[in-house]
Amino acid sequence: MKIGPVTLDTPFILAPLAGYTDLPFRLLCREMKAGLTVSEMISCHGLVYGQQKTMAMMQTVPEERPFAIQLFGNDPEIMGQAAHIVSTHPVDIIDINMGCPVRKVVKKGSGAALMKDLNRAEAIIRTVINNTELPVTVKFRSGWTESSINAPEFAMMAENAGAAAVTVHARTWSQMFGGSADRDVIARVKEAASIPVIGNGDILSYEQGIEMMKETGCDAVMIGRGALGNPWVFQPDGRPETLDKRLPVLLRHLELAGQYLDTDRLLFRIKNHAARYLSGLPGAAGIRQQIIQCPSLQEMKHLLQDLKT
Ligand SMILES: Cc1cc2nc3c(=O)[nH]c(=O)nc-3n(C[C@H](O)[C@H](O)[C@H](O)COP(=O)(O)O)c2cc1C
Numbered sequence: 197m198k199i200g201p202v203t204l205d206t207p208f209i210l211a212p213l214a215g216y217t218d219l220p221f222r223l224l225c226r227e228m229k230a231g232l233t234v235s236e237m238i239s240c241h242g243l244v245y246g247q248q249k250t251m252a253m254m255q256t257v258p259e260e261r262p263f264a265i266q267l268f269g270n271d272p273e274i275m276g277q278a279a280h281i282v283s284t285h286p287v288d289i290i291d292i293n294m295g296c297p298v299r300k301v302v303k304k305g306s307g308a309a310l311m312k313d314l315n316r317a318e319a320i321i322r323t324v325i326n327n328t329e330l331p332v333t334v335k336f337r338s339g340w341t342e343s344s345i346n347a348p349e350f351a352m353m354a355e356n357a358g359a360a361a362v363t364v365h366a367r368t369w370s371q372m373f374g375g376s377a378d379r380d381v382i383a384r385v386k387e388a389a390s391i392p393v394i395g396n397g398d399i400l401s402y403e404q405g406i407e408m409m410k411e412t413g414c415d416a417v418m419i420g421r422g423a424l425g426n427p428w429v430f431q432p433d434g435r436p437e438t439l440d441k442r443l444p445v446l447l448r449h450l451e452l453a454g455q456y457l458d459t460d461r462l463l464f465r466i467k468n469h470a471a472r473y474l475s476g477l478p479g480a481a482g483i484r485q486q487i488i489q490c491p492s493l494q495e496m497k498h499l500l501q502d503l504k505t
Contacts, residue, residue: 425472
């Protein structure tokens with residue numbers, strides 16, 4: 197699988213998840229064989245104004261590469277300036293978010309709102325491409341509502357504008373995260389486009405990823421929620437059944453968090469990740485309670501290490 201000049205080792209990609217896909221989790225997923233990782237969505241305005249919190253979201257390390265940075269915004273000029281800034285950082289791909297359904301984002305004409313305005317969407321893609329040497333990809337949804345599904349047409353627009361690949365989260369804006377992803381839309385996008393198509397939505401296991409590629413013909417799959425507490429989703433054998441076998445990966449996650457995050461400020465985020473590793477295990481509820489009560493990352497590590505048999 198290639199995106200422009202960038203070769204992916206595997207066609208399994210970690211989806212951008214705001215609030216979750218920070219450097220430690222992305223690195224862990226790369227170690228667990230994800231072929232590509234994507235930053236959380238980054239505001240083009242935040243980048244152009246040089247906001248420190250926004251700049252920090254571009255943090256990466258050589259072991260993570262290939263790495264994509266996702267931008268969102270509705271102003272072609274500012275998006276172009278942001279693309280130029282991104283290009284001066286160690287990054288392999290720029291992805292443009294045209295699928296975010298959150299009210300705050302669509303109200304400003306960004307994210308999924310761009311699926312209703314193909315001219316503006318095209319201007320954004322072209323301006324971003326004109327401001328970077330990096331391959332540019334576009335992530336969008338099936339369409340705005342059930343009665344206005346336009347993902348195939350949108351993909352062709354993106355391709356003609358010069359996009360190197362597209363990702364389709366096969367839900368409409370109006371579905372938000374409800375219902376289920378419609379694989380038929382991914383198949384239709386694949387038929388319409390000649391650039392690589394990445395299928396996305398509801399993949400919970402490696403087999404389901406393979407199944408989506410077979411069923412729709414898409415070239416790669418992107419996994420979001422299914423990777424939370426389950427970075428084994430990028431491997432054929434999947435998540436182990438016992439706590440003992442899960443602990444080394446969870447402890448590795450905590451080690452990376454300690455290395456790269458402000459763990460005092462983001463302890464709640466680390467706890468949220470950690471609790472998800474226990475899913476389906478006997479005694480999970482009790483251990484989760486203990487995790488929640490930990491006052492520091494160090495204590496969390498001790499707690500989990502003591503659970504080893
Ligand atoms: C908490 C959360 C945060 C998300 N943040 C982003 C984001 O920053 N950029 C983006 O393109 N999509 C974002 N998404 C959408 C996911 O990337 C993905 O398209 C969607 O969750 C469907 O895939 P999944 O079923 O594998 O999770 C987010 C989804 C969730 C649940």
